[in-house]
Amino acid sequence: MKKIRNLAVAGVMAALAMVVLYQRYFWTGPAQVVRTVDAPAVLKQIQALQELATVKHTLQKVIGLEERKVPFGSENVMMVVLAHVKAGVDLQAVTAQDVHLAADKQITLRLPPAKILDIYIDDKETKVYQRSKTWWTPWVPNNPALEQQARQAALESVQLAATQSGILSNAQHNAETALRAFLQSAGFQSVAFASRP
Numbered sequence: 247m248k249k250i251r252n253l254a255v256a257g258v259m260a261a262l263a264m265v266v267l268y269q270r271y272f273w274t275g276p277a278q279v280v281r282t283v284d285a286p287a288v289l290k291q292i293q294a295l296q297e298l299a300t301v302k303h304t305l306q307k308v309i310g311l312e313e314r315k316v317p318f319g320s321e322n323v324m325m326v327v328l329a330h331v332k333a334g335v336d337l338q339a340v341t342a343q344d345v346h347l348a349a350d351k352q353i354t355l356r357l358p359p360a361k362i363l364d365i366y367i368d369d370k371e372t373k374v375y376q377r378s379k380t381w382w383t384p385w386v387p388n389n390p391a392l393e394q395q396a397r398q399a400a401l402e403s404v405q406l407a408a409t410q411s412g413i414l415s416n417a418q419h420n421a422e423t424a425l426r427a428f429l430q431s432a433g434f435q436s437v438a439f440a441s442r443p
């Protein structure tokens with residue numbers, strides 16, 4: 247019995263000695279996870295964001311439209327239009343050639359230029375201010391499409407006003423800021439943007 251106990255103690259001592267030897271000469275420490283990122287994976291994450299709307303403007307316009315009648319007379323409509331404009335960058339247009347990865351967790355990204363993504367009229371705040379036709383031509387029928395034509399003219403006017411106000415440059419800057427934060431949270435230390443040729 248004593249012999250078996252001595253053999254068991256010797257076995258445990260030998261096992262402990264082997265563990266110590268393994269740790270001393272072969273063990274390199276706790277496992278380290280190395281995160282690797284490749285351009286297709288980054289591209290897929292960016293494209294998943296789709297259209298990145300970064301600026302929203304609200305504009306109010308007064309639109310007057312006149313339609314000349316045949317043989318004479320006219321019909322007028324005047325509307326107060328409130329419209330919302332969204333601008334941003336279409337990230338689905340980013341291609342593999344637009345993503346350049348460098349050493350030391352650096353990335354350079356070429357973005358498409360910002361554009362107006364959506365314009366819509368707020369129907370609750372849009373009103374026909376005045377509608378009239380020449381009083382001395384009562385037989386001339388009203389044009390039911392004149393209000394719709396005025397709304398279309400308002401959309402074009404709002405788009406022009408938004409573009410002239412610098413909405414596109416603001417949208418480009420805001421998109422770069424948002425993407426920089428997104429890519430830095432993904433592990434990139436340096437994020438740069440280049441313009442497309």
